[in-house]
Amino acid sequence: MSLYKETLMKHFRNPEHKFELENFSKKQDGVNPSCGDNITLYTKINNSIIEDISYTGNGCAISMASADIMCEVLKNRDNGVNISLDFTSMLNGEDINFTNELEVLNVFKEMQNYPARKSCALLPWKTLTTLLNS
Amino acid sequence: MKANIEIRKEFPFINQGIIYMDSAATSLKPNCVIDSQSEYYKTMTVNVGRGSSIHNFNTTNIVEKTRNTIAQYLNITDETQVIFTQNSTDSINMVANGWVRQNITSNSNIVITQLEHHSNYVPWIELCKELNIECRIVPLENYEINYSKLIEYINEHTLITAITGMSNITGIETNLEVVTNRCREVGSKIIIDAAQLIVHKRIDIQQLDPDFLVFSAHKLYGPFGLGILYGKKNLLEEMTPVRYGGNMVSYTSNLTNIHYKDIPFRLESGTQNPAAIYSFSSVFNFIKDYDIEETENYIKGLSTYLIHKLKEEGDIIVYSQPGSIISFNIQGVHPHDASQFFDEKNIILRTGNLCASPFFANLEESGVIRVSLGVHNNIEEIDTLLIAIKEIKGFFL
Numbered sequence: 001m002s003l004y005k006e007t008l009m010k011h012f013r014n015p016e017h018k019f020e021l022e023n024f025s026k027k028q029d030g031v032n033p034s035c036g037d038n039i040t041l042y043t044k045i046n047n048s049i050i051e052d053i054s055y056t057g058n059g060c061a062i063s064m065a066s067a068d069i070m071c072e073v074l075k076n077r078d079n080g081v082n083i084s085l086d087f088t089s090m091l092n093g094e095d096i097n098f099t100n101e102l103e104v105l106n107v108f109k110e111m112q113n114y115p116a117r118k119s120c121a122l123l124p125w126k127t128l129t130t131l132l133n134s
Numbered sequence: 135m136k137a138n139i140e141i142r143k144e145f146p147f148i149n150q151g152i153i154y155m156d157s158a159a160t161s162l163k164p165n166c167v168i169d170s171q172s173e174y175y176k177t178m179t180v181n182v183g184r185g186s187s188i189h190n191f192n193t194t195n196i197v198e199k200t201r202n203t204i205a206q207y208l209n210i211t212d213e214t215q216v217i218f219t220q221n222s223t224d225s226i227n228m229v230a231n232g233w234v235r236q237n238i239t240s241n242s243n244i245v246i247t248q249l250e251h252h253s254n255y256v257p258w259i260e261l262c263k264e265l266n267i268e269c270r271i272v273p274l275e276n277y278e279i280n281y282s283k284l285i286e287y288i289n290e291h292t293l294i295t296a297i298t299g300m301s302n303i304t305g306i307e308t309n310l311e312v313v314t315n316r317c318r319e320v321g322s323k324i325i326i327d328a329a330q331l332i333v334h335k336r337i338d339i340q341q342l343d344p345d346f347l348v349f350s351a352h353k354l355y356g357p358f359g360l361g362i363l364y365g366k367k368n369l370l371e372e373m374t375p376v377r378y379g380g381n382m383v384s385y386t387s388n389l390t391n392i393h394y395k396d397i398p399f400r401l402e403s404g405t406q407n408p409a410a411i412y413s414f415s416s417v418f419n420f421i422k423d424y425d426i427e428e429t430e431n432y433i434k435g436l437s438t439y440l441i442h443k444l445k446e447e448g449d450i451i452v453y454s455q456p457g458s459i460i461s462f463n464i465q466g467v468h469p470h471d472a473s474q475f476f477d478e479k480n481i482i483l484r485t486g487n488l489c490a491s492p493f494f495a496n497l498e499e500s501g502v503i504r505v506s507l508g509v510h511n512n513i514e515e516i517d518t519l520l521i522a523i524k525e526i527k528g529f530f531l
Binding site: 003004034035036037038058059060061062114116117120 | 468469470471474477485486487491494500501529530
């Protein structure tokens with residue numbers, strides 16, 4: 001099954017960021033109404049830099065791995081909204097290649113061939129956008 | 135019953151290598167339904183209920199004949215008690231806002247169950263919130279309605295009890311006699327959501343005696359966009375239309391004094407969907423060849439085999455009993471991850487909360503894998519499904 005890449009399954013099976021952050025400054029709930037998957041993001045933001053980020057939630061391997069990978073790449077970054085936009089564009093078929101620390105996000109490129117599952121991968125990113133814009 | 139190979143020819147959708155196990159979402163459409171929809175637009179096409187040409191007369195006549203056919207099928211003595219709507223949800227909203235809203239008092243309550251589809255849940259919750267009325271939600275016990283609680287919850291203050299005839303998650307049929315008897319005892323009205331039941335049981339309105347009953351044509355081999363609302367005549371006559379406009383007006387005596395037609399037309403504002411209605415009429419010829427009881431026994435045989443194999447497989451929670459709907463979970467595998475493997479084998483089924491999230495309120499799982507069988511399914515398809523389940527377990531567990 002080409003959708004479930006090894007990296008993705010690693011993050012699903014052994015998540016590193018799936019816990020409630022202590023002393024978070026902002027949190028945000030997100031739900032995928034089509035399946036009931038849910039996520040809560042916890043962030044510590046200082047001068048628009050995400051100093052720390054974690055999540056809790058219930059969902060499929062895609063949504064949970066996406067959340068774990070998102071937390072991994074966003075720590076100490078201040079451009080979460082732009083990354084979220086690029087990630088969404090990549091899933092929608094645009095030829096976007098993430099590089100350097102963001103390279104791991106390319107694992108989701110395969111989702112272009114699974115349009116019914118895009119909303120799973122996007123759940124944490126949509127939740128993040130809501131959090132950052134609120 | 136016809137041989138399975140012959141039955142399958144009636145449903146062109148599956149003649150492209152598709153294994154269709156999502157009949158509870160919508161039943162497959164037989165050729166006669168597809169062809170008659172097209173025939174309407176090719177040979178009849180004109181609007182209904184207006185104009186004086188013979189063509190208008192003919193199409194209007196088709197609508198009324200279909201109303202009569204539906205009434206006969208459900209053993210309704212007066213066809214004016216059959217209202218054409220958009221779907222089950224629309225029918226329920228019409229009752230909620232056209233009858234219940236007008237008759238509610240501050241000490242009334244409304245009874246629903248935790249087994250309801252959102253269509254028969256959300257309208258009542260929202261109405262109760264808005265009017266500050268108690269909404270009593272009957273809990274579940276072992277995935278079924280808790281009947282002793284139901285009897286306790288329905289009391290002399292219950293204006294209406296809204297209940298499914300068959301769960302879209304478990305497929306378990308509701309004991310409607312118990313519910314109806316309790317409603318009669320205390321004076322509650324009863325509305326039955328027959329969206330699932332309609333294709334699995336021949337409903338006899340005179341015997342069942344509900345106050346309202348609703349279903350959608352597309353769950354009974356028919357087209358999308360057409361629903362049915364049955365109601366007792368006095369209640370339909372009391373109903374306030376929830377939509378105003380054309381087709382429902384008898385005459386206007388001055389600019390603002392509007393006189394409405396009698397039921398059913400008073401409740402059918404706007405342009406109807408005559409192509410869908412004509413197409414739905416062909417269903418009743420089609421199902422003459424399929425004795426419901428015989429078909430159900432056939433489906434029950436398939437599901438008994440499936441449930442037996444699922445239990446043999448292990449690591450699987452089954453929420454259903456043998457019947458047309460079999461919902462289950464592979465422990466440790468999210469239903470949406472499993473769905474990918476079914477997709478690969480061209481198996482169409484449903485995963486998720488099935489628009490019935492209250493069912494999951496007290497469960498760890500947030501969704502299920504639902505197999506819903508129809509007359510077209512066969513044992514080979516069940517075996518392909520079981521192979522997919524083995525592959526899912528092999529990959530994720």
